[in-house]
Amino acid sequence: xxxxxxxxxxxxxxxxxxxxxxxxxxxxxxxxxxxxxxxxxxxxxxxxxxxxxxxxxxxxxxxxxxxxxxxxxxxxxxxxxxxxxxxxxxxxxxxxxxxxxxxxxxxxxx
Numbered sequence: 001x002x003x004x005x006x007x008x009x010x011x012x013x014x015x016x017x018x019x020x021x022x023x024x025x026x027x028x029x030x031x032x033x034x035x036x037x038x039x040x041x042x043x044x045x046x047x048x049x050x051x052x053x054x055x056x057x058x059x060x061x062x063x064x065x066x067x068x069x070x071x072x073x074x075x076x077x078x079x080x081x082x083x084x085x086x087x088x089x090x091x092x093x094x095x096x097x098x099x100x101x102x103x104x105x106x107x108x109x110x
Contacts, residue, residue, distance in 0.1 A: 001036025007064065008039035036061075043068065051077045054098055055091050063087040 003009055003026060012035045013020040021031050043057030043065075050056055052073065060068035063084055071080045082088040 001032055001040075002062075003032060003035045003039065008035055011042070012038050047072070049076055052080055055080055055095055058091050058094055059087060062090045 005020065005022070005026070009020055009026065015038075021028075021035070025031055026035075040057055040061050043060035044053060046060070046065075047053045047056035047068075050072065056068055056072055059071060059080055059082060063071075063082075067084070067087075068080075071082055073079055073081070080091075082091060
């Protein structure tokens, strides 16, 4: 996962009261996934009251918390106003996969 030392890594370490992983440690699978998933989950928690919660969490993960806050919809059921093309492409690529996963997860087993 893409995790930045001055963002997700620092925030994760502070929340866990541990030393910040550095350099090659950030590429260790367990560490990388733990921090990346934690950071994404933080966005989901932050925007849980929005209908577009998953998209806002992805925006926060990809473009940062300040941009996610600036681009969030005015109402809880509105759509985010993504102003960077690469972030829009990222969200547009991930969200259909997320929705597909959600539908498959909700299907009763046979």
